[in-house]
Amino acid sequence: MKALMLATDLSNRSERALRRAARLVRQFDCPWFILHVVDEDQPQLRIELEVGQVRRYLNEQLDFYSELAGCTPQLWVEVGDPAKHIAECTRWADVDLLVVGSHRKNPLRDIFVGTTLERLVRTSHVPILLVNRAAEGDYLAPLLATDCSAASAQAARAAHELGLLPAPGARVLHAFDPLGGAMLLAAGAGAGAIPGDYAAAERRRATAALDEFLLKEELGTFIDQRLIEEGQPITALRQVLKREPVDLLVMGTRGLTGMKRVLMGSVADAAMRELDCDILAVPPIQWPENDKE
Incomplete structure (x- = not known):
């Protein structure tokens, strides 16, 4: 594996994906990226506030991420349509695996518009690892x-x-x-x-x-x-x-x-x-x- 990217929404359900990504980085000794995409479909002031908050949080956690994986990740905070922009970022970073956490299951909404994950799967050019379980080995x-x-x-x-x-x-x-x-x-x-x-x-x-x-x-x-x-x-x-x-x-x-x-x-x-x-x-x-x- 040459490189991987973790796309996270910073929710509790993303924690398992983070630990699996870090385990894979240790296993394959490869570079990694942590990406958070701020949804562009909201007022500009809210976008700016959220971008600043996320950047501060990720930088505060950088030592923890580095210790977990044995390698310091590159931190990316982007603005755009999440599904489309995550797929674009995997191209920019030239990774060969995208790691994501499980999503909220809302059957009625999913039937009509699909989840971000399902939209991402349809547009991604790299394999996507959906993490549902704790990374125990x-x-x-x-x-x-x-x-x-x-x-x-x-x-x-x-x-x-x-x-x-x-x-x-x-x-x-x-x-x-x-x-x-x-x-x-x-x-x-x-x-x-x-x-x-x-x-x-x-x-x-x-x-x-x-x-x-x-x-x-x-x-x-x-x-x-x-x-x-x-x-x-x-x-x-x-x-x-x-x-x-x-x-x-x-x-x-x-x-x-x-x-x-x-x-x-x-x-x-x-x-x-x-x-x-x-x-x-x-x-x-x-x-x-x-x-x-």
Whole structure:
């Protein structure tokens, strides 16, 4: 890891993100930045007062930050639209990881306007580490979620290149939905025509597809366990997290594209809204032409 940036709103829920960022700085001996963006959508006098207060507070905490990470961070206080400006700052600082804290969950508001975090995930060009849990140690039980797309392959490679996967390897999860295929068969030939072992056949096909994907993308060297789960992706994730220890979920932010993504929703968005493990959300190298926002 060459450098990381912590984007903080200075709330209590940002404390875990701070400690995880500091732990990563110690682990990788890399430079780091602490960024706070003052929302530009308020009176100018209030902006000026807030900028001054934040700068004083961060400077007062500088010795603490330096001791925590073993390295003194650069402190940035900026003014702008938070989601857009944080993404721009990662480019200016040339970091390869952005660390953020969990956000307030307000389902009604999120449905209509989205959270700053979700807007940031859609515009960021670097992986975003969403910290939900206390940083008690290095990541030892990561889970790579894949839909066998280029986006999920890029997510797995990014986690490996950042050094966030343990040496023995990581688990990979691939979900399949036999119900969807069965409904299509039923519509065309009647429910009686659906084979009794349809789900088992779908599981075999999903397993073969995952093996082919890992081979094609050359990901097998850092995968030590394959999990094939029945159900929709977010349902499969819930099931695995209930029964197995997972301290880091790694996923791409754009498996689906265009109108299909709008209709079906984003698994990454859903995971960030409800799952309580840390999440590494990795954008694709290049945005699909028909899916720009």
